[in-house]
Amino acid sequence: MPxxxxxxxxxxxxxxxxxxxxxxxxxxxxVDSHERQGTFPRDTxxxxxxxxxxxxxxPEEYGGGGxxxxxxxxxxxxxxxxxxSVGVGTSVHALSCFGLFTxxxxxxxxxxxxxxxxxxxxxxxxLSEAHAGSxxxxxxxxxxxxxxxxxxxxxxxxxxxxxQADFYKVMAKTDxxxxxxxxxxxxxxxxxxxxxxxxxxxxxxxxxxxxxxxRIPVERRLGDEGQGLSIALAGLDAGxxxxxxxxxxxxxxxxxxxxxxxxxxxxxxxxxxxxQGLTFVLADMAAAVESARATYLAAARRRDAGLPFGQQASIxxxxxxxxxxxxxxxxxxxxxxxxxxxxxxxERYMRETKxxxxxxxTNQIQRLVIGRGLKKQ
Numbered sequence: 274m275p276x277x278x279x280x281x282x283x284x285x286x287x288x289x290x291x292x293x294x295x296x297x298x299x300x301x302x303x304v305d306s307h308e309r310q311g312t313f314p315r316d317t318x319x320x321x322x323x324x325x326x327x328x329x330x331x332p333e334e335y336g337g338g339g340x341x342x343x344x345x346x347x348x349x350x351x352x353x354x355x356x357x358s359v360g361v362g363t364s365v366h367a368l369s370c371f372g373l374f375t376x377x378x379x380x381x382x383x384x385x386x387x388x389x390x391x392x393x394x395x396x397x398x399x400l401s402e403a404h405a406g407s408x409x410x411x412x413x414x415x416x417x418x419x420x421x422x423x424x425x426x427x428x429x430x431x432x433x434x435x436x437q438a439d440f441y442k443v444m445a446k447t448d449x450x451x452x453x454x455x456x457x458x459x460x461x462x463x464x465x466x467x468x469x470x471x472x473x474x475x476x477x478x479x480x481x482x483x484x485x486x487x488r489i490p491v492e493r494r495l496g497d498e499g500q501g502l503s504i505a506l507a508g509l510d511a512g513x514x515x516x517x518x519x520x521x522x523x524x525x526x527x528x529x530x531x532x533x534x535x536x537x538x539x540x541x542x543x544x545x546x547x548x549q550g551l552t553f554v555l556a557d558m559a560a561a562v563e564s565a566r567a568t569y570l571a572a573a574r575r576r577d578a579g580l581p582f583g584q585q586a587s588i589x590x591x592x593x594x595x596x597x598x599x600x601x602x603x604x605x606x607x608x609x610x611x612x613x614x615x616x617x618x619x620e621r622y623m624r625e626t627k628x629x630x631x632x633x634x635t636n637q638i639q640r641l642v643i644g645r646g647l648k649k650q
Contacts, residue, residue, distance in 0.1 A: 396434070473624030
């Protein structure tokens with residue numbers, strides 16, 4: 274059953290209601306097909322864009338929803354209850370728009386943001402490299418100035434929507450340091466390796482993007498040369514909250530399946546939910562979901578209030594993804610042998626959640642960020 278929400282406005286309540294209808298009517302009926310066949314649901318993102326759900330945290334003047342992050346994250350959670358690939362993709366798309374919104378010129382924002390936020394242009398985020406996953410400063414991809422253009426060479430690993438996106442937010446080294454660029458998917462010399470063969474999130478294409486002499490005009494640089502790392506790290510704080518919300522949604526979905534199964538499955542003459550040992554497992558699962566939700570919402574409210582929230586974002590990402598891993602694993606256990614089959618979605622939830630402890634900064638990196646924050650107190 275849907276989790277109860279404490280929403281700040283009637284508009285936000287209507288937005289969550291709209292999201293639930295789209296999730297139930299258009300996502301749930303097709304998720305199993307896409308995930309089992311590994312097909313990318315491009316039309317689903319167009320649907321979300323046209324419903325106004327892809328650009329919720331951005332201003333209305335650019336085609337966004339003008340919603341606080343607190344509301345946007347709850348929309349992500351609703352999507353995550355049914356389809357983690359789309360929830361993660363929605364979060365990545367918002368992250369891909371962040372550099373343009375925060376560091377782009379007014380002309381750049383007016384030119385590109387409306388189609389991005391409306392879902393006509395789907396984004397990807399190119400930061401990680403195979404040898405520099407948790408250390409972006411060690412990247413080797415370069416951008417060389419050549420008159421009115423930059424020439425980009427290198428490779429970006431683990432790109433969500435790689436080969437499917439319409440634009441790529443790319444971090445590359447210039448003479449002045451790491452710099453941010455907005456690269457169109459049809460740029461000459463830009464190609465995608467075959468998608469990674471992953472454990473989960475089969476409906477989310479992940480690929481290495483290859484930049485072989487990719488030329489882009491100077492007007493596609495976002496911010497100044499050398500400003501890229503600060504743009505990237507600021508965006509990751511918000512992106513971590515997105516992953517926390519999606520992970521909470523997956524955990525809620527697993528809990529819902531486990532409760533429903535425990536009410537129907539009988540052993541020793543009564544539903545298994547009436548056995549105290551199993552009820553305690555479900556109670557711990559519910560506590561984990563609720564605590565994760567409270568943690569990401571607290572961080573989001575700090576962001577909405579204009580307060581520093583980086584440490585809280587790391588805490589939310591750590592708590593929500595670790596909790597989701599435990600909840601989805603326990604959901605498989607509650608269902609027993611049935612949980613290990615594809616007759617129920619909990620095995621998929623468990624596989625999907627594992628990556629959430631890894632991307633947007635591994636949970637070991639989150640602990641490092643949190644620890645550094647504590648030293649400054």
